[in-house]
Amino acid sequence: MGYYIRVLATNETPIEVQELRDCLPDNPHCELEGEEASDSGWSQLVLRHSGGTAIAALEKDPVSPGALGEAEITEFVEEARVGKPRSAARWLQQYLPRVRVIYAFQILSGADVKEGWAAVHALKGHIWKKRGGILQADGEGFSNEEGYHILWQFPDHVGGAWNMAVLDETGRWVRFEMELSHREQRAAFLEGALPKGVRVLQ
Numbered sequence: 001m002g003y004y005i006r007v008l009a010t011n012e013t014p015i016e017v018q019e020l021r022d023c024l025p026d027n028p029h030c031e032l033e034g035e036e037a038s039d040s041g042w043s044q045l046v047l048r049h050s051g052g053t054a055i056a057a058l059e060k061d062p063v064s065p066g067a068l069g070e071a072e073i074t075e076f077v078e079e080a081r082v083g084k085p086r087s088a089a090r091w092l093q094q095y096l097p098r099v100r101v102i103y104a105f106q107i108l109s110g111a112d113v114k115e116g117w118a119a120v121h122a123l124k125g126h127i128w129k130k131r132g133g134i135l136q137a138d139g140e141g142f143s144n145e146e147g148y149h150i151l152w153q154f155p156d157h158v159g160g161a162w163n164m165a166v167l168d169e170t171g172r173w174v175r176f177e178m179e180l181s182h183r184e185q186r187a188a189f190l191e192g193a194l195p196k197g198v199r200v201l202q
Helices: 017-022 068-081 086-098 116-131 183-190
Strands: 003-009 030-033 044-049 054-062 101-107 134-137 141-143 149-152 161-167 173-179 199-201
Touching: 003 116, 017 030, 017 116, 044 116, 054 068, 054 116, 068 086, 068 101, 086 149, 086 161, 101 116, 149 183, 173 183
Parallel strands: 149 161
Antiparallel strands: 003 101, 003 134, 030 044, 044 054, 054 101, 134 141, 141 149, 161 173, 173 199
């Protein structure tokens, strides 16, 4: 199936393809193409290096009865039921039904060529900024509306610094940076607690 990252948007207002093209960086020089790429009614686009390798396939899936988007949201709600921290899982179960459109990026081989990831992040970031919502990535988990990671779905061997958030007793997100491989910090996060020794972010 490949690796997907998604913007789970709460605003269903269409985005013109030209607006998406305008947000792409000059380096790498990329293009968006697709059968319906002339207006806001598009459903599938391909991001590629100009005249070259495909970086990502972008699919827009409305969350409507019987549609793929509805099925995906149902699946995400079920995943959240068994996710940790439990406080974040409960928050997601309440939030996910508000999602109106899923923008799904299937990452292709061109992402690792000529700074292709920069184009993916520019496109994803623009959609998220304009249409709101939360972020999701396969094998990683979900973010809150500020983009901080809140639900753990990483593999056990994961490592590296990551921006996280947990809910405090008042329902406010506490943001911090932790090392994903640090066993004590990981255990505290999974319990929904602020780990000791992390850098709190304002």
